Amino acid sequence: MLHGLAAATAALVLTALLAALIRTLMLRFGRAGRDTTPHLGGIAVALATLGVAVAGPLLGVAALGDGVAPLLAAAGAVALLGLIGDLRPLGVRVRLGVEAAAATAVVTLAGLSPGAGVLAVVWIVFVTNAFRLLDNSDGAMGAVAAVTALGLAVCAIADGRPGHGLLLSVLAAALTGFLVHNWHPARIHLGHCGSLFTGFLLASCAVTVHAGAPGARTTAELFALTLLVLTDTVLVLLSRRRAGRPLLRGGGDHIAHRLRKLGLTTQGSAVVLGGAALAATLVALQVHDGRVAPVAVLPLALLVPLAVVLLLRVPVYGPASRRRTPHARTPESAAAPADFAGGRG
Template sequence: MLHGLAAATTALVLTATLAALLRALMLRFGRAGDATPHLGGVAVALATLGVACAGPVLGVAELGPGVAPLLAASGGIALVGLVGDVRPLGVRVRLVAQAVAAIAVVTLAGLTPGAGALAVLWIVFVTNAFQFLDHCDGVMGAVAAVTALGLAVCAIAGGHPGNGLLLSVLAAALTGFLLHNWHPARIHLGHCGALFTGFLLASSAVTVHAGEPGGRTTAELFALTVLVLTDTLLVLLSRRRAGRPALRGGDHIAHRLRALGLTTQGSAVVLGLASLACTLIALQIHDGRLAPVAAVPLALVVPVAVVLFLRVPVYGPASRRRPPRARTPSGPAPHTASVDLAGGRG
């Protein structure tokens, strides 16, 4: 218990310090005109991996079986994201890297071929769904921190203390990052941090729930990730209807909340609270206090929420006529009306 608190505190302070240092270095030596650096995810990844590995190295805690490969795979995804932050990296390259890392995690988790194939697809989808969520100051950090804490509780209750410690450290690191990413953000996660966080959360969820009843696991994982899944479904449908490129931003749930009158900070708080509510439902399902059928109302809420949010106008009149500047969900913010509307990024 004391080691877990010490590890979480260390991760929080270390991430906050590293993020400040990275921001200062990028403002001094980075590209001209990049007022808000986007390599904050390096701080999150380094702090999470470093603190998690420190326990076994110092002999104060053991991570347990399966955690070391998970750390290695997540670190590899962080490196792929870092390359994408520094130079253009194709979507196919990122997807292949995620699939290979997910296959390694699923294989070591001992899943059957059928369940393993579904788990790989789910990990890749959730990884990119969390990357999509990195579009507005504070949103990704708040939602991911709450999700990580929920998964940590599930891991500890299920007899996986090593995974619980790792997820607690990740939640603390994201909280330290939020100190710099709360609106107005002074640094962004970038591909490195967004992909690392999404992959670690999704892979940890699969590892922790391997061997548990399928119905309960499905309901629990759906509840934990329903917010990011809804946001991804919303933006993909919205952009297809509007004839916009798949990576053109400005139309997430946070943007639509902003259009309805909420501030950027208010949108992050609302989404964080929504994630907390869904996480509490997932924990109740995990403890057996709620039956898996309790996730059905959440499944019904998703299409209703998508339809309602699609009715909120977020596109400018020139969105169909003028091609946008290309960017990826976690890259530097383009100067467009849609971004200004949300006070964030794409």
């Protein structure tokens, strides 16, 4: 317990310090000094999480546990992929291919059957990018991911996987340290490096921790733990499809943006998203402990289409974005970053 607390504290402080240093360097040297809000803060989260997790065994104070080292290597590769994407936009096929390869390595080591393994790879890649898409509003992604990491840490410890529990606790602490700089008004953003790293590590840990207990309970838990990011992704893709907008081009059409349209502040939107993630995580923990049946997740599943329908009614595009021809471009669409190829969603 003391070792875990020390590791989490170290990750929190280290991330906060690294993020401040990266911001200073980016403001001075990035884009010839024109960066007003740097987007490489994910380097701090990845380095702090990986560094603290590896430092335990090296210092002889904590063991990684079975299967944690390969998981760290795969997550590190995804973080590097994201960093390259931050510096130079990558093609969708390249990025998804690397993510799928990393997910395949994790699933193979987890010992899943071929059928379950294929589904797990697809799920990991989807959740990884869903978390990246959520990085679109100050504090939103960090709050949701930190809550999810803590919930998964509890599941891992309860299932006798202290190494995974420690890793997830360190990740939650690192995200909390980053929120010091990412809370509105954000002074630095995660970027692809941090958001892809976080999403991949959460999804991979979820699969690994639940690998020994497939079935309805596991399905219910994983759905509840990722309810927020899945809802946001479905909302965005459906909204852009209905509006005739390119699916891969970013814009202010996420849950956080719609909540602000309804009158919430940026901070309020992050708190609401974090609170919703906490509520869903508590349901997942109840299912994991066997206190409630997996069917208890059904009300949450019914809330997803209801929330999507209601949020779709919030105008976010304006009349100019309705049903364009495929090649038509407006100043708004030209300036919007691509969700999957670069920039913030």
